[in-house]
Amino acid sequence: MKNMRKSSQKSSEELKTRVPKRQRGHDRVAVLLEAAAKVFARKGYDAATMTEIAAEANSSIGSLYQFFPTKPLLAEALHVDRLERLKAGLRDMGERSAGLSAADSGEAIFDALSAFMEEFPEFAVLAGRRDIPRERKLRSRAELKELIAGVLRQARPPISDDIALMSGIVLELLRIAVVVTSEPDAAEDHRVVGELRLMLRKRLEDAAATG
The missing domain is CATH 1.10.10.60 (Homeodomain-like)
Incomplete structure (x- = not known):
């Protein structure tokens, strides 16, 4: 034994x-x-x-x-590398986004994701794997939510809703956008991502304090 x-x-x-x-x-x-x-x-x-x-x-x-x-270990190492790059981009945005409205902050996050996906098209493939370690998945999600929350906290006027809830909504819309860009048929229809942007802008405008 x-x-x-x-x-x-x-x-x-x-x-x-x-x-x-x-x-x-x-x-x-x-x-x-x-x-x-x-x-x-x-x-x-x-x-x-x-x-x-x-x-x-x-x-x-x-x-x-x-x-x-193994291939899963290779994919996981690459996925972690890309996630670190994405998180670095969100940290940088957090430093540069002070004073933006909540809606403009959301647009900036979407723009950053679009640029990231263009530079690293493999990210959508890696994010869609079925063998992602659960613990790492949960940890990465929590880290991304906190970085998004850091951007939203600097919005002016401030967001009156629960920041954790709002960052979760933003992350889910970003996740959907990543899935859309990985689908050959949907990727050609930019209206889908455009609608996601509009949904996010409207929700963040509603969440902003009115005075």
Whole structure:
């Protein structure tokens, strides 16, 4: 029984992403992640293969597996990287959005997401995975809500409604927008995202204090 536990622990550890210790290793991981981003964006998560990703990176499949033993681990590492970039953008917006109306703050958040999605089209694919770790999903959602709340708190006039509720509404509308942009048919119809913008603007205008 003791040996079985050790074997199980070893198997679990072997599935963890290897963290490079040297700069060369960090550079290699960056190349592999960017290659994965291109393949995921082009083929989708389920259809993408590790062989294709290794080829995109001009790397051997062995080198890819050395750092990322499974496709879910590779996708998760890339997803976390993109989330960190998105959060950095929201933090920057929070510093620059002081004095905007609530509705204009919502527009600014939507504009930032649109720019982000254009730069990182693989994000919609990564966000739609069914194997996202639940704990990380909940943590990321809470972090994004708080960053959005930070932007909304600076609105002038201030928002009279519950900021946590409003940030949750904004996040859900952004989530829908991400799903829409990942659908080939709907992505061509910009009216859908336009309607989401109008819905958000109206809700934030209603939430703003009238004096």
